[in-house]
Amino acid sequence: MTAPITVLTATMGRRPQMLQEAIRSVQEQTLAPLEHIVVDDGSFSVDGGLGVTVVAIEHSGLGPARNAGLSVARGEAIALLDDDDVWRPRHLETLWSVMQQTGADVVYSDCEELGRRDGYATVVRDFDAALLEQENFICVPATIVRGRALQAVGGFSSGPLEDWRTWQRMARRGAHFVHVPEVTVTYRFHTDNLTYGGVEPERTRAVKELLDAAERGEISWHDYEEQVAEVWR
Numbered sequence: 001m002t003a004p005i006t007v008l009t010a011t012m013g014r015r016p017q018m019l020q021e022a023i024r025s026v027q028e029q030t031l032a033p034l035e036h037i038v039v040d041d042g043s044f045s046v047d048g049g050l051g052v053t054v055v056a057i058e059h060s061g062l063g064p065a066r067n068a069g070l071s072v073a074r075g076e077a078i079a080l081l082d083d084d085d086v087w088r089p090r091h092l093e094t095l096w097s098v099m100q101q102t103g104a105d106v107v108y109s110d111c112e113e114l115g116r117r118d119g120y121a122t123v124v125r126d127f128d129a130a131l132l133e134q135e136n137f138i139c140v141p142a143t144i145v146r147g148r149a150l151q152a153v154g155g156f157s158s159g160p161l162e163d164w165r166t167w168q169r170m171a172r173r174g175a176h177f178v179h180v181p182e183v184t185v186t187y188r189f190h191t192d193n194l195t196y197g198g199v200e201p202e203r204t205r206a207v208k209e210l211l212d213a214a215e216r217g218e219i220s221w222h223d224y225e226e227q228v229a230e231v232w233r
Contacts, residue, residue: 003096005144006075007036009052010065011083013043018084018188023050025086031093034075038083041065063162067155070147077144084188085141091184095144098180105149105175106167111139111185122187127177134215136164138177142185149175160228161221206231 007026011019019038026036035053040046042059057068070078077099079092095107110124125137132138140163150156150166153173157165171177207228214224 002032004076005033005079006073007033007079008069009081010039012041013045028089029092030090037069039065039069063156063158070155079144081141086186088184102178104178105146106177108138108143109180109182109184111142111187112183113187126179129171203231
């Protein structure tokens with residue numbers, strides 16, 4: 001059975017083995033998607049023979065890369081999967097069923113984290129629009145989003161925290177979010193992952209502390225972005 005879902009994966013071509021594993025996890029879904037679009041963000045090295053549609057662009061960053069895929073997506077819903085993460089077999093079946101039952105614009109599940117080295121963990125919570133202004137509690141590869149709801153806010157945001165900013169913009173417009181309290185995704189941290197778990201745990205911890213400070217209002221988001229850039233310089 002096939003559902004009108006576009007799976008969207010952005011990659012810079014650095015993790016070909018992990019990308020193959022991510023693609024395989026899509027192919028092993030109990031509910032098949034309409035298509036899987038992989039956006040090659042500047043590497044021009046992704047093999048089009050992987051059973052996916054490859055869209056190659058000049059390096060633009062994660063948000064613009066996702067928007068490049070969104071612009072050609074044919075599915076009613078967009079399922080996000082990073083090139084280093086994998087879905088459990090019933091991921092799409094579970095989230096699509098809830099989307100159909102509830103009419104939600106965004107459905108998200110829980111995720112298992114592997115290899116995180118900064119001492120923190122993602123805590124996925126039931127949806128709370130006020131809390132979303134202070135904390136990003138949605139795990140990106142555990143989401144499916146209605147395409148029209150994304151288009152209504154101009155697609156994905158650019159720059160740091162692009163996923164969080166996208167959810168905030170959608171929530172402010174009244175989008176309907178539903179949390180499914182079931183683990184359907186493995187979120188992998190590794191030596192090429194700069195988000196809280198990569199090759200330098202001390203730096204990733206420093207970035208998390210800056211994020212915590214910004215969420216508490218101790219520093220501005222502008223200062224947060226500048227200081228994160230300094231940490232990784």
